[in-house]
Amino acid sequence: MKRCLALAMLFFYIYPILFVGIPVSTRLLYSFIAIILVLYGICCKSSVLAKEYLPVLSILFFIFSLSCLSIFINGTSDFEFIKYPVSIIAILFSAYALVRIFEMMDIPCNFNYIAKLFVSVVFTQCVVAVLMFVIPSFYELMTSMQVISIDEAEKMSSLSEMRIIGFGSQYFGAGITNGLALIILAYLIRVGEYDSTMLKASAMFLFIFAVGIGMARTTFIGFGIALLLLLPCSGLLKFNLALFKRNVMLLLSVSALMSLAFISVYILFPKTIASLTPLFNFALEMFLNYFESGSLTTESTSQLATMYIFPTNIYTYFIGDGLYTVDSGLYYMGTDVGYLRLLFYFGVFGILSFITLQVLMLLTSTQGVPHGNTLFIVILLYILILNFKGFADLASVLALFFTVSVFDKKYSYSEINH
Numbered sequence: 001m002k003r004c005l006a007l008a009m010l011f012f013y014i015y016p017i018l019f020v021g022i023p024v025s026t027r028l029l030y031s032f033i034a035i036i037l038v039l040y041g042i043c044c045k046s047s048v049l050a051k052e053y054l055p056v057l058s059i060l061f062f063i064f065s066l067s068c069l070s071i072f073i074n075g076t077s078d079f080e081f082i083k084y085p086v087s088i089i090a091i092l093f094s095a096y097a098l099v100r101i102f103e104m105m106d107i108p109c110n111f112n113y114i115a116k117l118f119v120s121v122v123f124t125q126c127v128v129a130v131l132m133f134v135i136p137s138f139y140e141l142m143t144s145m146q147v148i149s150i151d152e153a154e155k156m157s158s159l160s161e162m163r164i165i166g167f168g169s170q171y172f173g174a175g176i177t178n179g180l181a182l183i184i185l186a187y188l189i190r191v192g193e194y195d196s197t198m199l200k201a202s203a204m205f206l207f208i209f210a211v212g213i214g215m216a217r218t219t220f221i222g223f224g225i226a227l228l229l230l231l232p233c234s235g236l237l238k239f240n241l242a243l244f245k246r247n248v249m250l251l252l253s254v255s256a257l258m259s260l261a262f263i264s265v266y267i268l269f270p271k272t273i274a275s276l277t278p279l280f281n282f283a284l285e286m287f288l289n290y291f292e293s294g295s296l297t298t299e300s301t302s303q304l305a306t307m308y309i310f311p312t313n314i315y316t317y318f319i320g321d322g323l324y325t326v327d328s329g330l331y332y333m334g335t336d337v338g339y340l341r342l343l344f345y346f347g348v349f350g351i352l353s354f355i356t357l358q359v360l361m362l363l364t365s366t367q368g369v370p371h372g373n374t375l376f377i378v379i380l381l382y383i384l385i386l387n388f389k390g391f392a393d394l395a396s397v398l399a400l401f402f403t404v405s406v407f408d409k410k411y412s413y414s415e416i417n418h
Contacts, residue, residue, distance in 0.1 A: 017167070056360050175216025179223065218390075324341060
């Protein structure tokens, strides 16, 4: 029962839903709870700012200052990255509240347990998303509960037959989260967390991947990096028999589940296969194009290639143009590439400060966990690759693991001193 409650609470942190009738998102509600907890701690003289927060707050202050400088010099009024540090601080408060509540519920607050809970949350989202895809009335119910603009609702409705729409999770953002879940699940398999339940892990991996590419093909990036984690090597070219055995079990389980699922759907629901054709065409477009024309591309990647537009003014590289979007709401300079959007807003130093923020939280999150260095490298690689496609910010998930790590160190230190 406690795990189910923790799962639900984490769900609304990972997927901040803005419900009808509630003025703020579910994640922001956690921030308000955190403020109360912090004030109570100050009154009781038990709240102390952990030293791990200082580098993060410092880089957020630098981002804020650089953003102010950029819009002042360029004479613009785009406050996107002036608001960003405030947003990250609110997310850190939310993560703090969630971890404190878990602690009160006697939920284990260590990396591996929260990682398994995170994977379960993404799996749950995938189940809900599939139900929304196959049951139109359920889709209407779930979308009617959320505050969604008319334009966004029309866009979601027009795409609902060719791609899977989740509950507060869709498009590129959904692909980022699904891909990260595959990477973390692969890590948990690698360290032996699912040795006794490999079939369960295989089913989750396959399901998140299959539904994930139906939501956003960005999931393929996470899938590819997850496979790197599953290579049976302890180090560079050093074979690991235990990892090899786990991988064989995973491969056999996934193959069996894929075969069983396909045969079951084909026999029991033959008409369903035909209705899923638009979804298959979307999810597997690059492979279909490869077999038809020999080109491993999609409409999205072809469009992305036209978005690599670089500044012609040397000053843009130093201070940016102070613009993230234009008045019409479209991307400034017509580019959706993550690095270029940052470059045009506040220059190269802005890009470096953004990456530094991700690195700081990721580094703290993976310290002291088994194979932490490997996990740090693959998630950092994931972030760096994603930003060649769009603006990919993993701060909300990293803030959770960052907070878990801070709490874990705090109580480990307390136990040593007592």
